Amino acid sequence: MLVLIGIAIIIAGFLLRFNPLLVIMASALATGLAAGLDITAIIAAFGKAFNDTRYVSIIWIVLPVIGLLEAYGLQQHARSLIARMKGATLGRLLTGYLLLRQAMSAAGLTSVAGHAQTVRPLVAPMAEAAAEAQNPALSDDQREEVKAYSAATDNVGLFFGEDIFLAIGSILLMKGVLEGYGYVIEPLHFSLWAIPTAIAAFLIHGFRLRRLDKRMRAAERGA
């Protein structure tokens, strides 16, 4: 029971808005001590895990390219491209990206798109431009909402596409865990059972993107 203190520290720390890095470290130390580890063992365990998960942070090497392109006006160009397309509404644009992201993830191409690679330089400015074309008096809060939905659409597309791919980590994990209980299951079965949820995710998020699109227009009529 005592090891749950780490979870309590995380929740309290996030709610009280302490620096999350401090909260994480405090949680790790408290959890380790509660489990009877000594302090050097906890530090070593954390250090080992940090070293093993460095691949999470290599995405930042794309920033010099994004920085170069943005300095030469990539975001402006992405915006003007959308502004010139008559049929490119906010709803259609993000729904199209959702479908593309789900399809690519289902083919195992999860790292091809992402927040640093595609959302910040392309999808978010395009979505903003589409919203602006529909509603020239877009407020700052609305702009913020459009950007947040761009990132959200990337996440939904990734999460509910990737499990259709046979060799993704989560499927290998499921296979491994179930084998531990004596059930040998082909990865294809997990993949197939991810499809109904993938369709539901597309319908639900697509519906919400339509409502976002309408909301941005309604504000135009009100103004």
Add this chain to the structure above:
Amino acid sequence: MITLDHVYQLAGITFALFALLGLYDRSNPKRFGNAAFWGLMAASMILGDYLGDFYNGLLVLALVAIAGAGQIGRSPDGEVPAELQATRAAQYGHFLLLVALIIPVVALVGTFLFKWVPGLADPKQATLISLALGVLIALAVGMARLKPAPLLPLQQGRRLLDSVGWAAILPQMLASLGAVFAIAGVGDVVGGLIGTAIPQGSLFGAVLAFGLGMALFTMVMGNAFAAFPVMLAAVGMPLLIKQYGGDPAVVAAIGMLAGFCGTLMTPMAANFNLVPAALLELKNPYGVIKAQIGTALPLLAVNIFFIWLFAF
């Protein structure tokens, strides 16, 4: 053969250059903190495998100390003026788009190429290696045509990284916390608690507990992978599969997706939820989560219903 180690070296050099440029940025009042922080990240990338677990741990403590003491800042200037960006956009237009698309296209082609042609690169890490190659190719093509000041890509990249700040290493920190939780057996305790909270004799009650448990525990851990073995041991295996005879493939596959609904709603999944908010310079750090809750909750209900419908 190209391996992930080469990508780590590249990332290390990039962080080292960010640190060095940051050190000389007098417009940033906290330039020493920034330089130390990214310098330590460079050391982790390049030397991590030689430092040993304990010294890697000390390196993390130093990172946390710098960020916790509020010693990371950003320079107010450095952004290219919007008017200049607009003139350049009119001039270079589609070329910029082309270069931006080089990264995903090379990642795509490389992923297949490295799997089909053995010996070029580690096939297990094909996408990450291809991503790094895509970055280098895009940078070379962009520099050749645009002919910017030589340091411009690094300076602008550093400016973007500084706007994300310490949140850039949050995902790695949370993944490491998960490892400590695993050593301490946090999962077994939570699984035991949820296991005792289920009403007896109700199939739907058990399905509900499993689906909600996956989502909630994923929110706490920030990761459905950590929640899955725990919830399967506590509820999925003894009740859904053994007692009620549910199809294990359905219980596992859709249970995992119920966990993913939790991922959409938690700040603990920092790389998906907090980092993009910083990267898009949103005022509300939880703006992305806010946009996702309306999708995550109905989808969670659908997943719970699907388990009940398809597994029995």
